[in-house]
Amino acid sequence: MKKIFISLFISIKLFAISSVEELSWENGKTLLDFLQDHSISLNLYYNLDAEDKELSAEISSGVKYQMLKDEQGELEQVLIPISDDLQIHIYKNIDNKFVLNFTPISYTKETRTLYVKINNSAYQDVYDESGSVTLARAMVRAFRNSVDFRKAKKGDSVVLIYEQKRRLGKLFGDININAALANIREKEYSVFLYKDSYYNAQGKELENFFLTKPVQYTRISDRFTRARYHPILKRYRAHLGIDYAAPTGTPVKSAGEGIISFVGNKGGYGKVVQVKHISGYMTLYAHLSRFAKIKRGQKVKQGQVIAYVGSTGMSTGPHLHFGLYLNNKAINPETIVKIPKSSLSGKSKEEFLKIAKTYENRLQNINEDFINPPKEQNIENFMEF
Template sequence: MFKLIPAKHLLLIGIVCAFLAIVFFAFPTDASKDTQHISLTITPQVIKESELTLFKSDSSSLSSVNTQATDSSPSGNGSAYVIDNKSNNSGDSHQDTTSSKQSSPINSSPTFTLEKHSVQIKEGDSLSKVLSSYKISANDIYKVSSADKKQKSLLRMRPGQHLEFAIKQPSGSLQHLSLVLNRLQSINFERKDDQFERGETSRTPDISQTYKEAVINNSLFVDGMNANIDQPLLIELANIFGWDIDFALDIRKGDRFSLLYEEKFLDGEKIANGKILAAQFINNGRTFQAIRYETKKGASYYTPDGLAMRKAFIRTPVDFTRISSKFNPNRLHPIFKTSRPHRGVDYAAASGTPVKAAGDGKVSFAGKKNGYGNVLIINHGKGYQTLYAHLRGFARGMRKGKKVNQGSIVAYVGQTGWATGPHLHYEFRVNGVHKNPVTVKLPNDDPMPKADLKKYLPYAQAVVADLTNSNSAEFSQRLALLKD
């Protein structure tokens, strides 16, 4: 039937049907008016991730955001949130994220405290023993020990030193450790990531010069300490003049001494004495002066003219209580009651007292010799020889050909051979001739090199001037009388 209708009429019919359909939907019947339709309008908004801090960061708020993004609102104005992932890859966005973590209660860093401790090392203590008592893990103790593997300072801790360390709580991990060697030096270990780094700290004290003097009425040490001079300084003073003065035999009442020395201060507090820079001693009418000076060979004491205070030999090779028998060519022998020369000096001392080499040299004999008992003989070169007899025994390694240094222990006091009590028989020979060890003039040590002497002489003159200007009026008067 449609074929009988012209094409123009078919086109007109189609247009009319389309128009009627539009009118039908645009103007519904009364029955359809009871049904309400809600129009959903979605307006996409683009926000950055950092702006999410406007919302709570817990899971419930994130859920509500998702709900708002997908559900329609009663008013018909829904919203959808889209995170700009591109902006999240930028550097600015990273900083913002960090900031949001800090402002968020959940993402804030947990609080911690550092417990600081200081422990004085006692006999038998070790690093592991001390740290484990504070519940520091064996793993941390191993790590800090590994940082000190080469130097081994922590293995050589001595009683009296301190360990200072900090523990991070609540984890209980070791963060810092210091071994305080003294007030000037410490060894530090700092935690870096999961390891420890070792370092050393040293402080330089302030140095000042101090002058002291004293008059001897009893002894060097008693009167020196009464003048507020520390005992270590008095011992050093005795060593400086020990080649010229026998402090057991030569000291007289009225002798005087003075010294110019260094004192070390830290934070305004005196912590130690330094070196003796210069000293002078008036002994039995004789005056001695010594000045400290350092050359390429090391520091030594010299006279103002540049001669070494150190002699090639020490005057007395043993710490004795008294001289039991002096040098005497016509002595009456205590056992045989006959006139026999005594070619040495007998120093009474307790059995086992160390005997020191009088000078550098080489052992030429170590053994027994008739009435001498155990004997040690040392050749010092240039015709000098010393003998030590009645020994209880020899120091380890003492044998013929052994080289010894001045002051080194070579034997021990005894009572072997023809002896009535423990003592050291000491002889001093020059080109085979016996000399009195107490009075013999001892040769000086090697002289100062000429190149050093040119620098030393003006320095010595300035130091002597400082020492002289510091003398009390009484001390200066005594020096003037001796010069006259």
């Protein structure tokens, strides 16, 4: 594995190599701290524009990053993932000066099907069969509001059709279960993923997690974008949240019920509050001017004031940067700020039913004779839970 990594590095610049180190990003560490620790010019950070400075605050604690050193142990290159799609690449240019780029993480997506006969518990059996905790967790989420696995008996079964990402031979990032079928006590339950949410075969939404708007805003000044190439700037951009423009001091409310998991400073995001919700969801509120009377570990209700709009960190004017994460992975908040348990209708229902039907046929054709993909051995613990 190391060999492949090294050849990737070499393709950029040729030099004597001694080692690739894999390290875990420390809690609370910022990109500036990192540059300082390694005596790299802080201008690499200061010369970024506001959007990229903000983005650099997305490096999550525990994320695995790689450092390439030469024979003398001098740092040559660094790769720091900031999402499933994008990473920070720091390397020496031809003048032997460090430069910093945002580059896409190249990976392949693969669709897999898994048939599991329930022996102990559905969670344990899926884990045993696949070798992936991420998949077992994804299954729990998919069936959360439709199947009570405690009622399952020996011999019941689960079929999962899912999509996973692989980079340099290792699995990494989140897994999406696109369709699943559980056979519990002679009853069948199928669920289908459609636009980040789970529905039953009739197009009725199964998840009851929903968020309300966190602030009274004047306008949306920036929307959610995953890594996308900017043809004019000729580089990769991303904005992993929504920016709501609002005057300084406007109350910021928790978008859902949950527990305060972070209150403090977070690099380009300035003053930040994070709230943990059910089902692996987390919301982030950034650039705050000040906090309400809250502390870590405290329970908050939906709509409870947790802070006030400001312009701290990398911000061009007072606004709330609102981020939504599922299992630590940024997702578009606009897909989930909505009314609870909605049913699809019109064009989206038509589209959904077509997708669901294709999957339903595939799910029904899988039985115990199905040969599962080989158990995963090489899982990169990229997303910490």
